[in-house]
Amino acid sequence: MALYPRVLAAGDAAVTVEFGETIDPEVNDRVLAFTRGVVGLALSGVIETVPTYRSATVYFDPILVDAGSLAARLQTLAETLPPPISEVRRTVQIPVVYGGELGPDLAEVAAFARLSVKQAMALHASVCYRVYMLGFTPGFPYMGPVPDALAMPRLAEPRARVPAGSVGIAGSQTGIYPIESPGGWRLIGQTPLRLYDKGRLQPFLLEAGDWVQFLPISREEYERLTTKAERDAR
Amino acid sequence: MGRPEPARFRVVRPGLLTTVQDLGRYGFQRFGMPVSGAMDSFALRVGNRLVGNPDGAAALELTVHGPELLFETEAVIAVTGADLSAKMDAAPVPLWTALRATRGATLSFGERRRGARAYLAVAGGIDVPVVLGSRATHLPSQTGGFGGRALAKDDQVVGRSPPPGAATRIGQVVSTSLLPAYSSAPTVRVVLGPQAEGFSTEAIEALEGGRYTVSPQSDRMGYRLIGPPLAHVGSTGMVSDATPAGALQVPANRQPILLMADCQTTGGYPKIAVVISADLPLAAQLLPGDTISFSIIKVPEAQAIAREQRARLETLLPCKSTTSTPGK
Numbered sequence: 001m002a003l004y005p006r007v008l009a010a011g012d013a014a015v016t017v018e019f020g021e022t023i024d025p026e027v028n029d030r031v032l033a034f035t036r037g038v039v040g041l042a043l044s045g046v047i048e049t050v051p052t053y054r055s056a057t058v059y060f061d062p063i064l065v066d067a068g069s070l071a072a073r074l075q076t077l078a079e080t081l082p083p084p085i086s087e088v089r090r091t092v093q094i095p096v097v098y099g100g101e102l103g104p105d106l107a108e109v110a111a112f113a114r115l116s117v118k119q120a121m122a123l124h125a126s127v128c129y130r131v132y133m134l135g136f137t138p139g140f141p142y143m144g145p146v147p148d149a150l151a152m153p154r155l156a157e158p159r160a161r162v163p164a165g166s167v168g169i170a171g172s173q174t175g176i177y178p179i180e181s182p183g184g185w186r187l188i189g190q191t192p193l194r195l196y197d198k199g200r201l202q203p204f205l206l207e208a209g210d211w212v213q214f215l216p217i218s219r220e221e222y223e224r225l226t227t228k229a230e231r232d233a234r
Numbered sequence: 235m236g237r238p239e240p241a242r243f244r245v246v247r248p249g250l251l252t253t254v255q256d257l258g259r260y261g262f263q264r265f266g267m268p269v270s271g272a273m274d275s276f277a278l279r280v281g282n283r284l285v286g287n288p289d290g291a292a293a294l295e296l297t298v299h300g301p302e303l304l305f306e307t308e309a310v311i312a313v314t315g316a317d318l319s320a321k322m323d324a325a326p327v328p329l330w331t332a333l334r335a336t337r338g339a340t341l342s343f344g345e346r347r348r349g350a351r352a353y354l355a356v357a358g359g360i361d362v363p364v365v366l367g368s369r370a371t372h373l374p375s376q377t378g379g380f381g382g383r384a385l386a387k388d389d390q391v392v393g394r395s396p397p398p399g400a401a402t403r404i405g406q407v408v409s410t411s412l413l414p415a416y417s418s419a420p421t422v423r424v425v426l427g428p429q430a431e432g433f434s435t436e437a438i439e440a441l442e443g444g445r446y447t448v449s450p451q452s453d454r455m456g457y458r459l460i461g462p463p464l465a466h467v468g469s470t471g472m473v474s475d476a477t478p479a480g481a482l483q484v485p486a487n488r489q490p491i492l493l494m495a496d497c498q499t500t501g502g503y504p505k506i507a508v509v510i511s512a513d514l515p516l517a518a519q520l521l522p523g524d525t526i527s528f529s530i531i532k533v534p535e536a537q538a539i540a541r542e543q544r545a546r547l548e549t550l551l552p553c554k555s556t557t558s559t560p561g562k
Contacts, residue, residue, distance in 0.1 A: 005550055008427050008428035009315075009425055009426075009427045009429060009508075010426050010428045010476070010478050010481070010505070010509030010510055011427075011478050011480050011481065011535050012425055012508075012510050012533055012536035012540060013478065013507070013510065013511050014476075014478045014508075016428045016475060016476065018475075021472065021473060022473060023409060023473055026401075031463050035264075039444065044516060046460050047260050047261070048260055048261050048262075048263055048478060049264070050263045050264045050500070051264060051477040052473075052474055052475045052476055053474060053475070055473065055475045055476070056476075057475065057476030059260070059263070059478070062511050062536070062537050062540045063540055063541055063544050066537065067533045067534070067537060068533070068534065076253065100328050105539075109511050111331070124473055131499065133327065133474070134264065134266040134499075135266045135476075135498060135499050135500030135501075136266060136498055136499075136500065137374065137375065138262075138266050138267040138268075138372075138375045138377070139264060139265060139266055139267075140266050142474070152530075178266075178375075179374065179375050179376075181374065182552075198263075198366065198375075198376075198377050200381075202267040203265075203366065204262075204266075204267075207264070207265065208264065221348045226346065
């Protein structure tokens with residue numbers, strides 16, 4: 001019997017359906033297809049489904065829903081998913097000013113990669129990243145894979161305060177801090193875009209399954225876009 | 235007779251941490267937005283029912299040191315949850331009881347006698363904007379509640395229109411058989427998983443036999459616990475997955491962290507077990523220095539307990555409200 005997919009209890013009000021245990025685009029494709037499938041079933045008493053790298057967690061009202069029956073239903077759904085089709089997903093362009101005070105770890109990441117700062121920046125911006133999932137803080141995208149040379153492990157001691165908009169690297173993952181928070185990722189730049197803005201019609205800039213393309217910009221352009229973002233937020 | 239006007243009160247002293255909470259912000263965890271909401275959802279529900287609100291109406295969550303509030307209108311209120319020595323002017327306020335706050339009266343709190351978090355429900359519910367489907371406050375992202383923050387001195391808080399007949403509820407008391415068994419050393423029931431297989435048999439035994447102390451590093455996101463170590467089998471990390479409130483996640487130091495209302499939506503530490511939904515309110519009343527123990531049950535039993543708890547509530551304190559509010 002195949003190990004995956006498998007359904008695990010996550011308390012009496014959630015079940016987690018696992019499709020693998022690694023960071024893998026194909027596994028993540030199945031997670032996202034499964035999540036759409038659960039939403040499509042519109043099961044009474046099911047509250048929400050949270051897709052992650054390799055699993056989806058289905059939250060439900062334990063008063064209304066029998067966990068065992070739901071688990072059986074989800075196991076069937078997971079096993080009968082059609083093979084993932086290559087979908088046309090949107091690509092979101094994210095302007096970033098790399099290095100300097102807005103990307104205090106870029107020099108170290110470049111040294112780790114045995115590249116110049118310019119080359120490291122160009123390499124990070126050279127590939128499109130897949131948004132595997134959102135988590136940690138509202139709107140934080142877990143993206144990857146970053147080119148091997150740049151895959152520097154996270155800081156041994158996390159920073160107490162990472163500014164909103166910071167772009168970081170943690171091993172093969174890259175991400176963006178939407179709000180000021182503690183954090184241990186290597187900070188290589190900052191975007192003027194707001195990844196979470198509760199006042200916006202679409203409060204979250206990204207969702208799982210998106211592609212992200214970073215666009216290097218100058219500090220001057222960053223300041224100009226920041227002013228615009230602040231104006232738009234009002 | 236016209237409908238009573240919405241409640242209005244002014245914050246004279248804000249207390250340690252007073253926030254607007256409801257039953258939580260569901261539907262946005264896939265964007266990384268924590269659920270938040272009342273830590274003790276049972277006390278919130280009961281408070282709302284006492285004053286004739288729907289279960290999910292917004293109320294104030296008061297933490298350890300309660301606020302001092304001056305009522306600028308008459309209001310029907312109830313204080314539930316922790317015993318923080320509530321007083322209306324000079325008179326002690328009975329907990330778990332619907333009562334009238336008269337115009338000009340001051341509701342204040344004193345010494346903490348039991349528990350950590352009390353709820354002040356106001357007929358009509360607290361009137362703050364609905365953000366992403368909920369009025370709950372999530373402080374780290376400044377989302378929801380009173381401008382995304384805790385209440386401060388001189389804030390003026392207003393209620394929504396009280397439900398018809400709210401005043402007729404004054405004096406209603408909750409049957410003592412409904413009251414939670416709050417304790418500074420509770421045993422709460424857990425369901426193993428989702429990563430219980432990542433732990434040794436000894437770890438499972440230690441979890442069930444051990445007593446864990448709530449450390450000072452504890453807040454609405456979660457409690458760091460100190461007690462018998464929970465050893466992993468193999469790796470101490472994993473590729474992140476979703477993290478429900480109540481989960482006991484175990485980092486490399488083998489000391490569990492109990493996730494609470496404001497917990498992150500995802501995390502990379504294996505979760506040995508999850509506290510059942512009926513018992514999570516008991517954990518919500520703990521403070522640093524308190525202890526907690528765990529007993530392991532199966533999911534069907536946990537669901538039966540949840541249903542039984544709700545059925546008792548429906549029988550002894552039916553929800554009279556016909557209006558719905560965001561969230562559950």
